[in-house]
Amino acid sequence: MTIIITDDVIMFREMIFSACIKERHHVIASLSTASETLALCFTHHPDVLFLDARLPDSNGIAISHDISKFSPSTKIIIVSAYTSDLFFLKLSKAPIFGFIDKTTDTSKAIAVALKSAFIGKRFFSSSYQQAIRRQNNDPEFFGKLLTNREQEVLRLIALAQTDEEIACELGIAARTVQGHRSNLITKLNVDGTPKLIQFAINNGFNYFSLLFTLMIFNIIMNVSEI
DSSP states (O other), X not given: OEEEEEOSOHHHHHHHHHHHHHTTOEEEEEEOOHHHHHHHHHHHOOSEEEEXXXXXXXBHHHHHHHHHHHOTTOEEEEEESOOOHHHHHHHHTSOOSEEEETTTOOXXXXXXXXXXXXXXXXXXXXXXXXXXXXXXXXXXXXXXXXXXXXXXXXXXXXXXXXXXXXXXXXXXXXXXXXXXXXXXXHHHTOSHHHHHHHHHHHTTHHHHHHHHHHHHHHHHHHHHTO
């Protein structure tokens, strides 16, 4: 199989590279950014893409949707040390073929993922499988209680933004944001905004908020250099 590896941690890139070579697959490139990955996937359409969830200029879940559109045959395997409920919820909705948990999986798991991809079988780490089962069996899981808009508002609340700031970013009225904030407090059964922010942090909403902020910062820096 032809393979592209994208991870901003050199050590993990080398570990995946070694596993690929050992399994006698061809590694097209070993990369560290989303922009490089998008360009090479568009050109080469690899059989497998090992893709870090957190990159300097974007995140793996976001670009997996883009890659699946112009290279639908590419089997995307997300790798990450992040294991929050929100992260796994987003993974479950992404067009990916597998997930490797950096905190628990070893090079053996990478080899198994490669063999699975070769025969068209998906591979997901046990941490992902356990989380998804728990989410599916929990009637109070926030993914079932909250609408997509409410989750987006909660992401911005995790940044401690005001109703006016959230309204401006989402293009809605501040009064509408107030309504969403009130619904969030009621649905999640928390006592006020401070507890709401704590809930957001505990469940990983701040992770995606920080990624979004980092992406905007990189865009601004790139524009300023032109």
